[in-house]
Amino acid sequence: MDALKRQAAARALEEVRDGMKLGLGTGSTAKHFVELLGEKVQSGMKVVGVPTSEATRADAIRCGVPLTTLDEVDHLDLTIDGADEIDPALNLIKGGGGALLREKIVAAASDRMIVIADESKWVDVLGRFPLPVEVIPFGLAATRAAIARAFAQAGVSGEMVIRKGKDGHAFVTDGGHWIVDAHLGRIGDPPRLAGLLSVIPGVVEHGLFIGLGTSAVLAGANGIRVVERR
Numbered sequence: 001m002d003a004l005k006r007q008a009a010a011r012a013l014e015e016v017r018d019g020m021k022l023g024l025g026t027g028s029t030a031k032h033f034v035e036l037l038g039e040k041v042q043s044g045m046k047v048v049g050v051p052t053s054e055a056t057r058a059d060a061i062r063c064g065v066p067l068t069t070l071d072e073v074d075h076l077d078l079t080i081d082g083a084d085e086i087d088p089a090l091n092l093i094k095g096g097g098g099a100l101l102r103e104k105i106v107a108a109a110s111d112r113m114i115v116i117a118d119e120s121k122w123v124d125v126l127g128r129f130p131l132p133v134e135v136i137p138f139g140l141a142a143t144r145a146a147i148a149r150a151f152a153q154a155g156v157s158g159e160m161v162i163r164k165g166k167d168g169h170a171f172v173t174d175g176g177h178w179i180v181d182a183h184l185g186r187i188g189d190p191p192r193l194a195g196l197l198s199v200i201p202g203v204v205e206h207g208l209f210i211g212l213g214t215s216a217v218l219a220g221a222n223g224i225r226v227v228e229r230r
């Protein structure tokens with residue numbers, strides 16, 4: 001599996017050109033990309049990256065990839081990031097690693113987003129992977145009730161679980177928020193659910209990425225395929 005992730009990362013690297021401003025994703029697949037990009041930088045390629053998490057920032061520094069911020073540059077040429085699920089419309093579930101908020105800000109500031117993954121992430125319908133919803137701890141019971149109402153309106157339902165860290169306490173994101181993982185099974189209309197969740201005051205962001213992925217690089221036992229968003 002790890003070899004497939006690296007193959008997808010290597011294929012995406014072929015799209016990187018000298019002088020590009022890049023969004024650097026988070027997770028085990030994106031980490032391969034950062035490492036391979038670091039090798040290119042060592043051999044002379046000039047790029048600059050905006051990391052989507054503190055973990056990726058540390059990886060990029062370790063690999064010698066020059067970094068900037070979205071305060072210093074207001075737009076990026078290309079973001080390369082992993083995903084937890086990808087559907088045929090290139091709607092995504094992201095946030096398995098808790099980085100969805102910065103990932104979405106960075107992807108939205110990019111001209112293109114290439115999603116890199118092994119084939120196991122490709123699904124007909126999103127939802128088997130629990131949907132991460134990043135929330136403010138204040139007023140959480142009220143926010144959960146509002147999320148449940150949004151689920152009902154979108155025709156989905158399922159258990160909501162507050163994500164725990166390794167220490168057994170609530171997992172805290174880089175932004176200082178908590179994550180509710182919603183076990184929905186099947187999300188029939190991802191854009192509708194995304195819209196309903198986005199207007200809930202206590203919801204900071206959710207893991208549905210709609211219209212952000214421009215292509216997906218999928219590595220499987222039979223090779224690599226590239227899917228462009230129609």
Ligand SMILES: O=C[C@H](O)[C@H](O)[C@H](O)COP(=O)(O)O
Nearest residue numbers: 027028029095096097098099
């Ligand atoms: O918050 C984490 C990110 O959305 C990751 O891109 C996603 O969870 C996929 O990670 P991995 O490449 O480790 O499966």
